[in-house]
Every structure is written in structure tokens, then in C-alpha cells.
Ligand SMILES: CSC[C@H]1O[C@H](OP(=O)(O)O)[C@H](O)[C@@H]1O
């Protein structure tokens with residue numbers, strides 16, 4: 001078997017990966033509550049995949065209620081070494097039309113009503129988010145998306161908004177001035193939690209609309225977004241197949257694999273044993289204990 005186990009977080013329009021061999025939906029629970037759905041485990045060639053539909057099958061869960069801590073914990077506990085998130089995004093740039101794929105490399109986080117960390121009183125950790133995505137995995141995803149037939153922009157800044165309402169025109173124009181390229185409601189705090197869980201993370205944004213910045217009368221409508229989602233989703237799923245074909249046999253270590261070694265600030269005697277127990281698999285490597 002390959003040294004990689006790839007977790008796929010499927011966004012709007014991607015609720016399963018039909019190509020997985022030996023596919024099985026499995027129940028999981030976490031100390032943070034249940035994840036968005038069962039996990040779909042399976043293989044493509046010799047690479048193990050673990051897929052999770054971010055909003056649950058049938059798109060039951062709104063962006064602000066996605067339990068990202070449970071999702072990331074479940075994927076870590078399932079043995080994932082790396083995470084690829086796929087998201088529907090609005091475009092804030094003329095040159096990124098609907099249908100385009102953007103492999104995101106930066107974020108501005110404007111979400112306000114979601115737990116943003118696994119750590120709390122009893123164990124404090126500060127991880128770096130200077131480079132929030134994994135360059136190696138992002139490059140592999142960009143190449144895989146191209147082989148799947150997509151037009152791909154490598155790099156771009158994702159504005160994470162709270163939602164569920166779409167932005168006002170003034171907000172959309174402001175995000176453009178901030179230098180953002182695409183907008184969505186889900187990649188934060190997901191990317192932050194992936195970092196805390198020592199999971200290299202890549203985000204592939206599939207553009208579904210131009211948001212509302214282009215002028216009076218422009219607005220986002222779910223029907224148009226869904227139509228574009230359906231057109232993008234096959235390419236998104238094919239990306240996963242192409243990714244499996246192109247992963248190097250060996251997985252060289254990533255700096256993200258050991259990020260907690262330099263992040264824990266609470267002195268050992270002041271740490272809350274119950275919180276350490278709750279964090280389980282997330283801390284097992286760095287504290288050298290069984291999960
Ligand atoms: C259906 S449009 C709005 C919805 O789509 C995006 O979700 P995801 O990132 O999971 O693909 C966006 O963030 C909103 O949740």
C-alpha cells in the first residue's frame with residue numbers, strides 16, 4: 001500500500017466518490033460530536049482514501065453549523081496523512097469565470113461564530129498560519145485538475161465569510177480591494193484545524209459564480225450556483241482519480257506533520273489531563289503517548 005492516506009472533504013455538489021474501490025461508509029464519533037456524515041473509505045490503486053461530505057449527504061448542514069472540529073478529528077483518527085478540500089466558490093476576479101478551478105494558497109478569515117481551535121484553557125497552542133496550505137499537495141492537485149480537464153489558477157486568496165446569506169455588494173467590492181480572489185463559507189476554520197491536527201491541507205475552489213461585485217443588478221442565485229456545481233462536480237471527482245495516479249510512491253515528511261512540537265506553550269505541570277485525553281489522537285505523536 002502507498003504511504004499516503006488522502007482525506008477528501010467534498011463541498012457543495014460532491015457527496016460521494018463513485019470511483020473508490022472497496023468503498024464502505026463507516027460510522028465514526030469524536031470527542032467534539034459526530035462529523036458531518038459517515039466516512040466513505042476505499043482505494044484508488046494502492047492509495048487509501050477517506051471521503052467526507054462537508055454538508056452531509058443531501059446537503060443537510062449549513063456552513064455555520066458544519067462541525068469542523070469533529071470532521072478534522074474523524075479524518076485524523078481514520079489515518080489520513082493529508083487533506084484535500086474541494087469547495088464551491090464565488091469569483092471576485094473577471095479572469096476567474098465560472099467553471100475555473102483555483103488552487104487556493106491564502107485566506108482571510110471573516111467567520112465569527114464557529115469554534116476555531118482544538119485547544120482551550122488547560123492546554124494552549126499557537127500554530128503558524130503564515131503558509132496555510134501545503135505547497136506539495138497543492139501542486140499535485142493543480143496538475144491533477146488540469147489532467148481532469150479543468151482550467152486551473154495556481155494560487156489565490158479565499159475570503160471565508162460567515163454566511164449563510166451571500167455578501168452585500170459593498171462587502172464584495174471591499175473583498176476585491178483586500179486582494180481576495182474567491183469567496184466561500186467553509187474553508188475556515190477547517191484549514192486552521194487541519195494545521196492543528198498536523199494534516200497538510202490543500203483547497204481546490206471550483207468557481208460557480210461571480211458573486212455580486214460586477215454591478216447593479218448582479219446577484220448570486222442558488223439555482224445558477226447549482227447548475228454550475230453540477231457541471232464542475234464530475235471534473236472535481238476526476239481530479240481525485242488523477243491525484244491518486246500521480247502521488248509519488250514515497251511520502252517524504254512534511255513540516256506540518258510535526259507542527260505541534262513547537263506550538264504547545266502551557267507548561268507540562270499546568271496542562272489539564274482531561275483536555276489531553278479529549279485531544280487523543282491529535283496529541284498522541286507529540287506527547288509520545290497512545291491515543
Ligand atoms: C451552494 S453555494 C454556497 C455554499 O457552497 C460552498 O460550500 P462548500 O465550500 O462546502 O462547497 C459555500 O462555502 C457555501 O457553503
Ligand SMILES: Nc1ncnc2[nH]cnc12
Pocket residue numbers: 088089090091161166167183184185208209210211212220225
Ligand atoms: N458567491 C459566493 N459567496 C460565498 N460562497 C459561495 N459559494 C459559492 N459561491 C459563493
